[in-house]
Amino acid sequence: xxxxxxxxxxxxxxxxxxxxxxxxxxxxxxxxxxxxxxxxxxxxxxxxxxxxxxxxxxxxxxxxxxxxxxxxxxxxxxxxxxxxxxxxxxxxxxxxxxxxxxxxxxxxxxxxxxxxxxxxxxxxxxxxxxxxxxxxxxxxxxxxxxxxxxxxxxxxxxxxxxxxxxxxxxxxxxxxxxxxxxxxxxxxxxxxxxxxxxxxxxxxxxxxxxxxxxxxxxxxxxxxxxxxxxxxxxxxxxxxxxxxxxxxxxxxxxxxxxxxxxxxxxxxxxxxxxxxxxxxxxxxxxxxxxxxxxxxxxxxxxxxxxxxx
Amino acid sequence: xxxxxxxxxxxxxxxxxxxxxxxxxxxxxxxxxxxxxxxxxxxxxxxxxxxxxxxxxxxxxxxxxxxxxxxxxxxxxxxxxxxxxxxxxxxxxxxxxxxxxxxxxxxxxxxxxxxxxxxxxxxxxxxxxxxxxxxxxxxxxxxxxxxxxxxxxxxxxxxxxxxxxxxxxxxxxxxxxxxxxxxxxxxxxxxxxxxxxxxxxxxxxxxxxxxxxxxxxxxxxxxxxxxxxxxxxxxxxxxxxxxxxxxxxxxxxxxxxxxxxxxxxxxxxxxxxxxxxxxxxxxxxxxx
Numbered sequence: 169x170x171x172x173x174x175x176x177x178x179x180x181x182x183x184x185x186x187x188x189x190x191x192x193x194x195x196x197x198x199x200x201x202x203x204x205x206x207x208x209x210x211x212x213x214x215x216x217x218x219x220x221x222x223x224x225x226x227x228x229x230x231x232x233x234x235x236x237x238x239x240x241x242x243x244x245x246x247x248x249x250x251x252x253x254x255x256x257x258x259x260x261x262x263x264x265x266x267x268x269x270x271x272x273x274x275x276x277x278x279x280x281x282x283x284x285x286x287x288x289x290x291x292x293x294x295x296x297x298x299x300x301x302x303x304x305x306x307x308x309x310x311x312x313x314x315x316x317x318x319x320x321x322x323x324x325x326x327x328x329x330x331x332x333x334x335x336x337x338x339x340x341x342x343x344x345x346x347x348x349x350x351x352x353x354x355x356x357x358x359x360x361x362x363x364x365x366x367x368x369x370x371x372x373x374x375x376x377x378x379x380x381x382x383x384x385x386x387x388x389x390x391x392x393x394x395x396x397x398x399x400x401x402x403x404x405x406x407x408x409x410x411x412x413x414x415x416x417x418x419x420x421x422x423x424x425x426x427x428x429x430x431x432x433x434x435x436x437x438x439x440x441x442x443x444x445x446x447x448x449x450x451x452x453x454x455x456x457x458x459x460x461x462x463x464x465x466x467x468x469x470x471x472x473x474x475x476x477x
Numbered sequence: 478x479x480x481x482x483x484x485x486x487x488x489x490x491x492x493x494x495x496x497x498x499x500x501x502x503x504x505x506x507x508x509x510x511x512x513x514x515x516x517x518x519x520x521x522x523x524x525x526x527x528x529x530x531x532x533x534x535x536x537x538x539x540x541x542x543x544x545x546x547x548x549x550x551x552x553x554x555x556x557x558x559x560x561x562x563x564x565x566x567x568x569x570x571x572x573x574x575x576x577x578x579x580x581x582x583x584x585x586x587x588x589x590x591x592x593x594x595x596x597x598x599x600x601x602x603x604x605x606x607x608x609x610x611x612x613x614x615x616x617x618x619x620x621x622x623x624x625x626x627x628x629x630x631x632x633x634x635x636x637x638x639x640x641x642x643x644x645x646x647x648x649x650x651x652x653x654x655x656x657x658x659x660x661x662x663x664x665x666x667x668x669x670x671x672x673x674x675x676x677x678x679x680x681x682x683x684x685x686x687x688x689x690x691x692x693x694x695x696x697x698x699x700x701x702x703x704x705x706x707x708x709x710x711x712x713x714x715x716x717x718x719x720x721x722x723x724x725x726x727x728x729x730x731x732x733x734x735x736x737x738x739x740x741x742x743x744x745x746x747x748x749x750x751x752x753x754x755x756x757x758x759x760x761x762x763x764x765x
Contacts, residue, residue, distance in 0.1 A: 191670050199584025202577045203644065210637035211603060214614030221617060269507065276503050287504060290511055292752055296744035297515075298698040300716045301737040305514035307723075308521070308730060316517065316535055350514065358759040382496060404605060411607030414700040418720060432609040439613055440705075452613045459610070463602050473597030476585070476648045 215456065222449035238450035247426075248434075248451075255430035257341065259410035262348045267401055269349065270356025275390075278364040288361070295354040303418040306347040310334060334420050340427045348415050356401050363397045364390070400470065407462055411455065431455055518741075521734040522546055529731065546735035553727060556736060558711060559718035565628050566703075566714060567696040570635035574643045574692035577636070579685050582647025583677060587656070600648070604641040611637060612705040619706060626712045634702040639695040643688040649761045650684030687754040690747055697743055715740055 222238055224231040242248055273291070277284045294302070309317050310333040318330035333343040367389065375385045413432035416422065422429035422437065429437070431451065439448035467473070520537050521529055525545040529536055550556045585596065615634050616625070624630040658680065662672040703714040710718075719736045722728045747755065 191668055195669050195673065196584065196588060199580045199588070203581040203584075206577055206636070206640060207599070207603075210615065210633055211611070214611070214618045218614035218617055272503050273507050276500050276507075279500055281500060281504060283504070287508060289748060289752060290508060292748040292755065293515060293744065294511060296694055296698075296748060296755075298700070298716055298740055298744070300700055300720055301518070301740055302514070304723075304733055304737045305518050308517060308734070309514060314530065314535055314730070316537070319535065350510070358756065362756070362760045407605050408607075411610065413607075413609040417704075418700065432607065435609055435613060439616070445617065448613055449617070452610045455607060455610045459605065459607065460602070463598075463605060466605075467598055467601075472601055473594040476593075476597050476645075476652065 218449045219453055219456075221445060222453045225446050227445050227449070234446075238446045239454065242447060242450050242454065250426070251429050251431050251434045254341075254428060255410050255432075258345065258348075258412070258416070258428070258430055259406050261341075261345045262352060262409045262412075263402060263406045265345070265349045266353040266405065267356050267398065269353040270358075270401075271360055271394075271398070273353075273357050274360035274364055277361060291354040291357055294351050295358070297351070299351065299414045300418060302347060302351045303415065306343070306350070307334065307419065310343055335424050337424055337427055340420055340424055344416055344419050344428050347419060348409065348412070351415070352405065352409070355405060359397055359401060360394060363394055367393050396470075403462070403466055407459065411459070518734045518737050521730055522738040523735075524731070526729055526731040546731040547739075549728075549732050550735055550739075554722070554732070555710070555713075555718060556715070556739075559713050559715040560739070562628070562707075562712060563697065563714040563716070566631045566635060567693060569628065569632035570639060570696045571689050571692040573632065573636045574640045575685055575689045577640050578643035578647040578688050578692075579678075579681065581644045582649075582651045582684070583673070583681075585648050586651040586654075587659075597648075600641050600644050604645055606638075606641070608638050608699075608701045612701055615702075616705050626707055626709045628712075631703060631706045631714070634706055635696040635699055636692075638699075638702065639692040643692055646688050646691070646758055646761055647681070647684055650681065650687075654680050683754065683757065686751070687758045690751055690754050691758050694744065694747070697740075 221227040223233060223235055225234045225237065226232065273287075277288055309315050312318060312330040312332040315330070317333075318327075321327045322330060331339060333339045371389050372385055375389060380388070410430075411432055412430070413436060416428055416430060416433055417436065420428045422433040432455075435448055435451050435455070438444050438451060517537060520539050523542045523544075523546075524536075524539055525541070525543045528541050528543070585593070612634070615630075615637065619625050619630045619634075654677070658676055659672050662676045663669070667675070698716070699714070700716045700720065703717045704720075707713055707717060715736070719733070719740065722733050722736065
């Protein structure tokens with residue numbers, strides 16, 4: 169190595185050290201490498217791998233490339249549209265009811281009623297209690313043999329004989345919806361309460377002085393402040409409920425007669441009951457693209473990234 | 478408006494009173510709806526089934542508390558092992574998720590680069606993502622690598638679903654921490670690393686406690702990932718292990734509610750002692 173090159177290398181090295189005298193480059197790496205590595209390992213690689221798999225028939229045992237064949241088979245089957253419909257019904261019913269209950273309670277607690285703080289603490293439980301525990305509670309309450317709801321309804325003379333809510337065609341979906349609303353209403357409640365408490369009380373004072381009724385104050389002050397939050401709850405909560413797996417799987421396994429089989433339940437059945445990974449990954453792919461579509465709408469409508477970037 | 482001048486159908490006072498009644502009635506109804514299932518769980522857990530189901534009806538006024546259900550759980554099920562598995566993966570993913578989030582949140586607010594809004598969209602997209610849709614690809618990859626039935630794989634899977642929100646939370650949180658604090662430390666000759674350790678981390682404490690609580694809750698609550706990643710009984714977490722209890726003839730509602738009560742202890746403690754951190758998390762969006 170020539171001396172000229174050596175000295176140039178030394179100069180470059182010291183320039184680098186000088187610029188990084190306080191370890192900035194290392195800090196930069198420490199900040200971003202974990203996040204990037206994490207996203208690549210648990211998100212990008214598995215999703216790309218699974219999307220690849222969805223192009224094969226029996227991809228695990230003896231893979232045979234079928235292109236979009238799995239997707240065609242999936243979408244061409246009438247059952248798929250039934251499961252999609254179940255997902256939509258479940259998502260709309262649970263999101264709508266959670267919003268109504270959450271909004272009602274948020275408005276109530278915002279009135280600074282007696283016991284409001286205790287009620288707020290109470291509402292944390294449904295949100296934090298593991299889904300399994302919630303299912304156990306409601307399976308007991310709705311049980312046909314010993315459940316207290318049936319006991320109550322029979323005693324009150326409203327029904328002649330107990331109803332097996334989770335395994336009866338017409339009651340299974342409502343039973344799953346009630347169970348889900350019990351757990352998820354607090355999500356809407358906490359977000360809306362945070363928004364309500366951020367409204368300037370002077371606005372209400374001024375409205376009162378000008379003789380506005382409670383309803384007018386709600387319509388012209390409260391509601392405009394909540395509109396953004398309500399839309400976000402409908403959208404984000406709606407997506408989560410559309411994709412909910414555990415609560416339905418644990419309460420009905422998708423039954424009776426596939427009455428509560430939504431797309432997430434179907435994905436699980438395809439992968440682990442029917443061990444058909446070609447179709448399972450294709451359905452996961454369809455759900456992935458549905459989700460991406462909604463995300464595009466969400467980003468266009470709300471530009472949520474503006475909050476940070 | 479007629480009512481405000483007292484000439485309407487109902488006087489202003491009556492209207493106010495009715496409104497007050499409606500407010501308390503709503504609060505009462507929702508409290509009852511929320512409390513009843515929790516109450517039923519606790520009572521059935523702390524009574525022996527003989528007491529609960531005496532006379533062919535459910536008795537929900539506890540007269541003879543007993544530890545019988547808990548003793549049956551300890552004696553004839555693997556409840557303890559399931560709890561240990563849950564604790565290992567929950568603590569692992571909480572630490573991993575919070576660490577990634579603190580580093581990312583700090584980096585994203587303190588360094589300039591192009592494509593920040595793309596990064597924000599990627600984080601939000603993964604935050605909205607469906608656990609089951611991610612579970613299938615993860616299963617496929619873990620199975621190819623022979624990692625199924627390991628604490629390591631489940632820890633990664635749980636981190637995958639909790640980290641996006643934790644990153645989002647820390648990203649928002651660090652925006653509220655003024656950079657002036659750090660600058661004054663640099664001026665006094667502290668290196669960037671020392672500044673992070675002595676200035677940034679202490680100030681960010683409420684933020685990362687929030688993030689850790691959400692990561693903990695996601696992992697402790699999880700059923701989907703554990704169900705998919707763990708297929709051997711001795712690797713089950715408590716939610717997967719206990720979900721199979723009701724299928725066994727030897728286990729009834731008493732033991733089922735007893736295990737539910739045990740699973741509910743960590744959430745209960747969080748609600749009582751750490752709720753302000755939880756509420757802080759809701760102000761930036763909350764989690765599934």
